Amino acid sequence: MGFGKYNPEIIEKKWQKAWTDTGAFHVETDTSCPKYYVLEMFPYPSGKIHMGHVRNYSISDVVARYKRMKGFNVLHPMGWDAFGLPAENAAIKNKTHPAEWTYANIDDMRTQLSRLGYSYDWRREMATCHPGYYKWEQQFFLDFLKKDLIYRKKSPVNWCETCNTVLANEQVEDGLCWRCDTQVEQKELSQWFMRITDYAEELLESLNKLEGGWPERVLTMQRNWIGKSIGAELDFEVAETSDTISVFTTRPDTLYGATFMSLAAEHPMVEKLIAGKPEADKVREFVAKVSNMDRIVRSGDDLEKEGVFTGSYCINPLNGAKMPIYVANFVLMGYGTGAVMAVPAHDQRDFDFAKKYNLPMQIVIQPEGETLSLEGMTGAFTSPGRLINSGEFDNMPNVDAKGAIVEYLGKSGKGKKSINYRLRDWNISRQRFWGSPIPVIYCDECGIVPVPEKDLPIVLPEDAIMNEDGRSPLPQMDSFINTTCPKCGKPAKRETDTMDTFVESSWYFLRYTDARKEDGAFNRDALDYWLPVDQYIGGIEHAILHLLYARFFTKALRDEGYTGLDEPFANLLTQGMVLKDGAKMSKSKGNVVDPNAMIAKYGADATRLFILFASPPEKDLEWSDQGLEGASRFLNRIWRLAEELEGSISPVGPCASPNGITLPSEAKNLRRKEHETVSRANRDMENKFQFNTVIAATMELVNEMYSLKDTLLKSDGGKFALSSAFSTVLTVLAPITPHLCEELWGIMGYEGSIVAAAWPEYDESALVTDELLIIVQVNGKMRAKLSVPSSASKDEIEKEALAHENVVKNIEGKTVRKVIVVPGKLVNIVAN
Numbered sequence: 001m002g003f004g005k006y007n008p009e010i011i012e013k014k015w016q017k018a019w020t021d022t023g024a025f026h027v028e029t030d031t032s033c034p035k036y037y038v039l040e041m042f043p044y045p046s047g048k049i050h051m052g053h054v055r056n057y058s059i060s061d062v063v064a065r066y067k068r069m070k071g072f073n074v075l076h077p078m079g080w081d082a083f084g085l086p087a088e089n090a091a092i093k094n095k096t097h098p099a100e101w102t103y104a105n106i107d108d109m110r111t112q113l114s115r116l117g118y119s120y121d122w123r124r125e126m127a128t129c130h131p132g133y134y135k136w137e138q139q140f141f142l143d144f145l146k147k148d149l150i151y152r153k154k155s156p157v158n159w160c161e162t163c164n165t166v167l168a169n170e171q172v173e174d175g176l177c178w179r180c181d182t183q184v185e186q187k188e189l190s191q192w193f194m195r196i197t198d199y200a201e202e203l204l205e206s207l208n209k210l211e212g213g214w215p216e217r218v219l220t221m222q223r224n225w226i227g228k229s230i231g232a233e234l235d236f237e238v239a240e241t242s243d244t245i246s247v248f249t250t251r252p253d254t255l256y257g258a259t260f261m262s263l264a265a266e267h268p269m270v271e272k273l274i275a276g277k278p279e280a281d282k283v284r285e286f287v288a289k290v291s292n293m294d295r296i297v298r299s300g301d302d303l304e305k306e307g308v309f310t311g312s313y314c315i316n317p318l319n320g321a322k323m324p325i326y327v328a329n330f331v332l333m334g335y336g337t338g339a340v341m342a343v344p345a346h347d348q349r350d351f352d353f354a355k356k357y358n359l360p361m362q363i364v365i366q367p368e369g370e371t372l373s374l375e376g377m378t379g380a381f382t383s384p385g386r387l388i389n390s391g392e393f394d395n396m397p398n399v400d401a402k403g404a405i406v407e408y409l410g411k412s413g414k415g416k417k418s419i420n421y422r423l424r425d426w427n428i429s430r431q432r433f434w435g436s437p438i439p440v441i442y443c444d445e446c447g448i449v450p451v452p453e454k455d456l457p458i459v460l461p462e463d464a465i466m467n468e469d470g471r472s473p474l475p476q477m478d479s480f481i482n483t484t485c486p487k488c489g490k491p492a493k494r495e496t497d498t499m500d501t502f503v504e505s506s507w508y509f510l511r512y513t514d515a516r517k518e519d520g521a522f523n524r525d526a527l528d529y530w531l532p533v534d535q536y537i538g539g540i541e542h543a544i545l546h547l548l549y550a551r552f553f554t555k556a557l558r559d560e561g562y563t564g565l566d567e568p569f570a571n572l573l574t575q576g577m578v579l580k581d582g583a584k585m586s587k588s589k590g591n592v593v594d595p596n597a598m599i600a601k602y603g604a605d606a607t608r609l610f611i612l613f614a615s616p617p618e619k620d621l622e623w624s625d626q627g628l629e630g631a632s633r634f635l636n637r638i639w640r641l642a643e644e645l646e647g648s649i650s651p652v653g654p655c656a657s658p659n660g661i662t663l664p665s666e667a668k669n670l671r672r673k674e675h676e677t678v679s680r681a682n683r684d685m686e687n688k689f690q691f692n693t694v695i696a697a698t699m700e701l702v703n704e705m706y707s708l709k710d711t712l713l714k715s716d717g718g719k720f721a722l723s724s725a726f727s728t729v730l731t732v733l734a735p736i737t738p739h740l741c742e743e744l745w746g747i748m749g750y751e752g753s754i755v756a757a758a759w760p761e762y763d764e765s766a767l768v769t770d771e772l773l774i775i776v777q778v779n780g781k782m783r784a785k786l787s788v789p790s791s792a793s794k795d796e797i798e799k800e801a802l803a804h805e806n807v808v809k810n811i812e813g814k815t816v817r818k819v820i821v822v823p824g825k826l827v828n829i830v831a832n
Helices: 008-022 049-071 085-093 098-114 130-145 196-210 216-226 252-257 270-274 280-291 347-355 396-411 508-514 525-528 547-558 595-600 602-613 627-647 665-686 691-712 716-733 738-748 793-805 805-811
Strands: 034-040 073-075 151-162 163-168 185-194 228-238 244-249 260-263 307-315 322-328 338-343 416-419 438-445 447-450 480-484 491-494 533-540 571-574 576-582 771-778 783-789 816-822 826-829
Touching: 008 602, 008 738, 008 826, 034 049, 034 525, 049 073, 049 533, 049 576, 049 595, 049 602, 085 098, 085 738, 098 533, 130 151, 130 447, 130 547, 163 185, 196 216, 196 547, 216 547, 216 571, 228 252, 228 338, 244 260, 244 280, 244 338, 252 396, 260 347, 270 280, 280 307, 280 322, 322 347, 338 347, 396 416, 480 595, 491 525, 508 525, 508 547, 595 602, 602 627, 602 738, 627 691, 627 716, 627 738, 627 805, 665 691, 665 716, 691 716, 716 738, 771 793, 771 805, 783 793, 783 805, 793 805, 793 816, 793 826, 805 826
Parallel strands: 034 073, 034 533, 260 322, 533 571, 771 826
Antiparallel strands: 151 163, 151 185, 228 244, 228 307, 228 416, 260 338, 307 322, 438 447, 438 491, 480 491, 771 783, 816 826
């Protein structure tokens, strides 16, 4: 009886329901079984999945299903990164509450993801906007506040006027807000910070533990962002005052070459330096201009260097030279001390600045075997050499002079060794509504008072009415803001800032291990069993923001006694983008492909197959309608093969042993191909998840079955080989195209779900061939094919080749000059 037409919609819905009804992917802590925790970066609930989602989640689903077949207890959860500006802005636009908009989108996206057949344990689903989740985030805030890991201070911040909120440095891209592309301004505000810098050294050092598991590119990006610099802190006296300005430098060897000083516009000494000076107004005008520039732009190499003289001077602590003090646009308070000793002959930024403002230069390092001159210099000399014009340090290699000069200055109290980091503390305050409320109270009598733990969570009000201009409604809501002080009982005010949404995504992977726990943030036994995450999957765009914060949070929670974990993610895969017509898919480019439409037309299995076959996971993928059609044709081909073999194949198991069954030569060839396929699949699944080559190997096996089936169906041994090979096709493809494989698994007569089937194991002996196919060439042209025993000697192969009927015909009347035998491959006969 025929199967009828392959109908992916019917089959996929059938098996999705079956998996749900049976709890096929439910998982519990089981210390008797090896665990595997696979996780993709959870999505923001926009309401509509895109092809980037499909690729990311298809990759992780294959890993989860494969590891389950390999005998692991697999945790594969899903949840929603649900707070943030997009939901709030959409709610304002649609005149609704962000919660209503967000939860409706979550329902839509859950349905869409379920349609793709992903093997999630949906019992662990969570949304970060649910009070049952952010209650514990508020608890962590209080824990960190007690430990002084969180503090409040006034600080210049990145302000987006359109979004009406502060942005972290990492959220400013080319001077624009990462969400709305508005030009970012600088504002002075009181903000809450986490002391991520307290962990700078550990964050840097423990990157070494991740080598081999994380992409080198990501490790480099994190190292550069943390930006450790080993140098010295030097004190420069301000001329004619008792003040000093501290400078951090990695080049104390060039101190004799310092000819002026550059300060950041925000440096606290600026006003004092210009007080009563004729340059004051000009400096203030420059400071106002520079303070509103993006800090990342200011630190760029391509920035045009600009500055203004303060009217004050400082004294070089080594040679006593009087140096003018400038305010410069390329100096930042966020690095070092916000003051730079300018050595124009040996620093390119200082060189450009000195040339522009006609400031003096002094060469203090000469290259070996050369003589530099100021007249001949077109740029700063930054290579190693020996000191000149440096007093008692002359002729010393500049590398050795670094320590010697710092030691010399240390004796007079004018310098000391110092380590500096580029990393700044994490500003977590946001002036928007849709985020976790910060659990503190402001009291006129008691100051800043933490909310008592028994009063957590501080819940966002459900009756909030959103302001059209994006301002948070919380400061205007008396029902929210007015409270009593927990210490003195007098009237007080709640904090109206909410936390940066990156706080939520910094610990969600921990909560998944016991997502419904109500009497604590975590179940320590579950944490100890499941963590670290064995395989984390997400985009390279999160290499700094999310991954650095998650690493910091893991260490901070460890030090609070919540976990014993040092690093959250043992292995990281950064998948490539999905492109169309050579560009990233976007509505503005008009090149978006709707996954829902593709699933409706071709099915989830075909969509998954194409997106996994078209490119290795870490590379960008070029979308192709023809490629998706090809994936669909391949699945139809498997369906037709099953139909043609119906009644002739049986559930003997994948890579089954013949156990006394006589196999004809064609069956041996198919069996060898089957075991080669599994051997390749094992290697490529384990080696960076090269699913494309796994699929290619399976396609070859299907082709082999088609070419041999008519012959093999004539014998019991042939039917056995076909049964085993088809079982292998289904088990190898089961993680990739699970619905089709489930359906055909049952049709073959297997009991139970293929989800519970074991990954096939190949037999080394099956890879050894009994016979070899030898090509015979005469004068470079193929004239025959020989099938010879694999044990045949060179002489035996040569004798059989020369005796072949077609070879005899082609050398007739000629003299055989040479016979070259390449064992296992060919015979080349030269005759004339």
